[in-house]
Each structure stands twice: as C-alpha cells, then as structure tokens.
Amino acid sequence: MRCVGTVVRGIRTPIIKENDDLATIVVDSLMNAKEAEGFEFNDKDIVAITEAVVGISEGNYVTVDDVAEDLTKKFPSKDIGVVNPILSRNRFSIILKGIARAMDKITLLSSFPADEVGNGILDEDTLEKSEYNLGSVISEVEYAETFGSWIHPFTGINMVDFYRELIESEDCEVEFVFSNDVKTILDYTKDVLTCDIHTRFKTTKLLESLGANVYGLHQVLTEPIDGSGCNPDYGLLGSNKATEEKLKLFPKTGDTLVREVQKRLIEKTGKQIEVMVYGDGAFKDPVGKIWELADPVVSPAHTDGLIGYPNEIKLKYVSDNKFADLKGDELKEAIKEEIRCKDENLTGQMITEGTTPRVLTDLIGSLCDLTSGSGDKGTPVIFIQGYFDNLADD
Incomplete structure (x- = not known):
C-alpha cells in the first residue's frame, strides 16, 4: 500500500545567465537529481520552471x-x-x-x-x-x-x-x-x-x-x-x-520552452511529463495582508495536460455523511470506491463542497512558489510527483 501522496522537490541547477540553453539545463538537472536521490519518473509528473530564469535566459x-x-x-x-x-x-x-x-x-x-x-x-x-x-x-x-x-x-x-x-x-x-x-x-x-x-x-x-x-x-x-x-x-x-x-521582463518564449522540455523528457524517460512556467503564487499572506500575485498570471506557459480544474470529492463530507456508520478499513475501502466511481465533472455537486475551485496552474504555481521561495534556495526548477493521484491509487 502506498504511504506517501504528493511529493515536491526543489531541483538545484547551475546559476542561469543570459543566452544559456535553459531546456538543456532543466533536463540535465532533473536527470542528475534522479541519480542522486533515486526517484523514478512517472506519467503526470510535473516540472515547473520559475519565470525569473526563463526571462534571464532569453535576455528579455x-x-x-x-x-x-x-x-x-x-x-x-x-x-x-x-x-x-x-x-x-x-x-x-x-x-x-x-x-x-x-x-x-x-x-x-x-x-x-x-x-x-x-x-x-x-x-x-x-x-x-x-x-x-x-x-x-x-x-x-x-x-x-x-x-x-x-x-x-x-x-x-x-x-x-x-x-x-x-x-x-x-x-x-x-x-x-x-x-x-x-x-x-x-x-x-x-x-x-x-x-x-x-x-x-x-x-x-x-x-x-x-x-x-x-x-x-x-x-x-x-x-x-x-x-x-x-x-x-x-x-x-x-x-x-x-x-x-x-x-x-516577464518571459515571452515560455510556450516554446515547456514543449521542448516535455519533448526531451518523454524521449529520456518514456513518461508523459507535464511542464509549466510559474511566477507568483496566487495566495494572500494572513499577517501582512499582501496578496502574492503581482504577476499578471501565475503561469504564462504550460503544456496541455495542466489545463483545467481539479475534479475532487471532499473526503470529510463523504465520511461524515454518506459513510457515517463506517470505520477503519471498511470506511477506507468505501471511500476509495466512491472516488473510482466519481463523475468526470463534479461541478456544483455537494460532494465537492470545500474543495478548491481554482485552475490547476494557479494551485500548482502556488505550491511551486512556496517551495522555491524568492531568496537563496537555488532551486528554480520544481519537480512534483503524485499531484494528480488520489486515495484510490495504490
């Protein structure tokens, strides 16, 4: 049984300068990280690249x-x-x-x-x-x-x-x-x-x-x-x-970059990996009251697999209502079956109440921005696994 869901890794790269081949740097850095950390690539993994290094590399x-x-x-x-x-x-x-x-x-x-x-x-x-x-x-x-x-x-x-x-x-x-x-x-x-x-x-x-x-x-x-x-x-x-x-400036060649990185990763791994460029995350600091999104969009470029919204049921709602009389493994298996049988579009249904109806790239971009930070972490590439998984995926 799987014991871990979504995993997010900040990927260290060389310091990126104007006219660097960013697609090569991203792919090579991911491959180096794979060897060092021992992870494997899967379909629907996500590679995200901060807009800052995209703009720098293109000399914009x-x-x-x-x-x-x-x-x-x-x-x-x-x-x-x-x-x-x-x-x-x-x-x-x-x-x-x-x-x-x-x-x-x-x-x-x-x-x-x-x-x-x-x-x-x-x-x-x-x-x-x-x-x-x-x-x-x-x-x-x-x-x-x-x-x-x-x-x-x-x-x-x-x-x-x-x-x-x-x-x-x-x-x-x-x-x-x-x-x-x-x-x-x-x-x-x-x-x-x-x-x-x-x-x-x-x-x-x-x-x-x-x-x-x-x-x-x-x-x-x-x-x-x-x-x-x-x-x-x-x-x-x-x-x-x-x-x-x-x-x-905000990058202008992101579409070309994400498709080139995706193409190379498919060739190297055989997996359908999604790629995006991200800027500010779309979230608000509760203490300073500052809304982080000073960029015009969270993601100016992304591959097609990142288009859309989450389609998730609220586990708490199902547990407290439909399966209120179940516990332990019986409850878990019932919820898994509920997930497997969920509609392809749950919009407007009570079972989704409390989930986050934001576009995928805004949610993923916020996760990436919080991971990479804005200072000296040195991880302008973020690698996410299991984001599209759910409890029914063993």
Whole structure:
C-alpha cells in the first residue's frame, strides 16, 4: 500500500545567465537529481520552471531609457496621471524612474489604504478615526498631515516619500492624490498611464470611454526599442528590477520552452511529463495582508495536460455523511470506491463542497512558489510527483 501522496522537490541547477540553453539545463538537472536521490519518473509528473530564469535566459531586459522613450511617444504632452501603481521597490520603482525621465510632471493617484495586492500606504486605524473614508479624495497635503508619519512594518519606509524622491531625482514634478475612484485622475489630466494589474482592461476601457488618452503598463514595451527586450502580451507587467537602470521582463518564449522540455523528457524517460512556467503564487499572506500575485498570471506557459480544474470529492463530507456508520478499513475501502466511481465533472455537486475551485496552474504555481521561495534556495526548477493521484491509487 502506498504511504506517501504528493511529493515536491526543489531541483538545484547551475546559476542561469543570459543566452544559456535553459531546456538543456532543466533536463540535465532533473536527470542528475534522479541519480542522486533515486526517484523514478512517472506519467503526470510535473516540472515547473520559475519565470525569473526563463526571462534571464532569453535576455528579455529593457532599460530605464527604453521605458522613457516608449512613453515619450505615447504621451508627448509630458504631463500625465499615473494611476494605481503597485507600492513595490522591486516591481515598480525602476518603471517609475523611466516614467519620470520621460515626463515634466506626474500626478500619481494611489488607492488607499493599500494598493491592489495589499501593500499598505497608510495606517488603517488612523483612517478609521479620521474625517476620511474609503470614498474620500485625499490631497497630498492632507495625507501628510494625517498619515505622513506612517512607516510600513515590513519595509521600514513610507512609499509616498520614496516615490516622491525617486521622481524628483529625475527632474520631474510630482503631485500625489489618494482616491479609490480612478476617474478622479481626470480632474488633473486627460493623459493617463494605468498601472493596475488584474483590473487593467476594465480601468483602461473606463477611462477611454471618458475621453482620456490612456495606456496601461501592459501596452508599454510590447515591441522592442532599438533592439531591447519586450513582451507582446504583458508589456511591463510582471517585470522585476534587475539593476538601478534595467528591468527583467516577464518571459515571452515560455510556450516554446515547456514543449521542448516535455519533448526531451518523454524521449529520456518514456513518461508523459507535464511542464509549466510559474511566477507568483496566487495566495494572500494572513499577517501582512499582501496578496502574492503581482504577476499578471501565475503561469504564462504550460503544456496541455495542466489545463483545467481539479475534479475532487471532499473526503470529510463523504465520511461524515454518506459513510457515517463506517470505520477503519471498511470506511477506507468505501471511500476509495466512491472516488473510482466519481463523475468526470463534479461541478456544483455537494460532494465537492470545500474543495478548491481554482485552475490547476494557479494551485500548482502556488505550491511551486512556496517551495522555491524568492531568496537563496537555488532551486528554480520544481519537480512534483503524485499531484494528480488520489486515495484510490495504490
């Protein structure tokens, strides 16, 4: 009888640099791990590769000057509104530097009390005691008087101060406005760069309908600037700080990579192994209140076997209801038979209540992100076995 279900391994690889043959590195690292750890490959195993090394290997970088040049073309007035940027030094500071380098003035509209993914911009207890509410429009002066001393407990900085200093260092004027209604920006300018991630299409469509000249970050650097990198699907969304003058973009060759890795693994192992590229996991930290998904999607590329949703019954529900009078081996065998006979599509049935109705790649990507971490583990490849197994698989 099997005593272990899903197994997740972080696979160490060489340090990956621009122009490296990533498919070869991934496959060779898996084969080396197999020999060292003594595992075997099975059908429906999963290999996941972090988007960071995909972007690095394909050399998908842009500079601050590239960002500035693209925005100068889009906003010749040099006076724009920047709406709902993420409050992140890693994710947005270099983008903001490029915006400021291209413009004479920025009106930066931020949501409050936090950005789209939960990064705080003011103290919520102070907000509750103040004259302001979530429907208020708060000026820069009002923010400074009421909330300006707030320091984020994780980063130890005030992001308003940080962004102001960064913008002014590029000889650009800045005015901050705090509002949860994006239409507020139209009181200041009709030229708008929207920076939200998961509501980007709704925001740009709304502002366009009100007469704005609007672009989203997903529409910046969709084509190369003088040989630079680009991302035709996501533009600057999903980018990360590489240096003080350079951004690594979200990968654009993931589809080719996952199919090449799958092909080579089938040739070497004879098993149908699924492959995906993953970025941020789609989960929320319960303490910091930060939603991890700052990338536009969890998985920008994956093989066909990872399309879809889980189709699982809730063991607790079956045990407590249908088989409430059974115990021990008899209960286990009854549940196994229930699993074997389950419908191919359980959507909407009570027997699934309490399971997680999220797409497979979001669930698997979250598992991978938590395994690889964001620091110094050195395991940009994750190998998962038994994810699609259930209690009935002996």
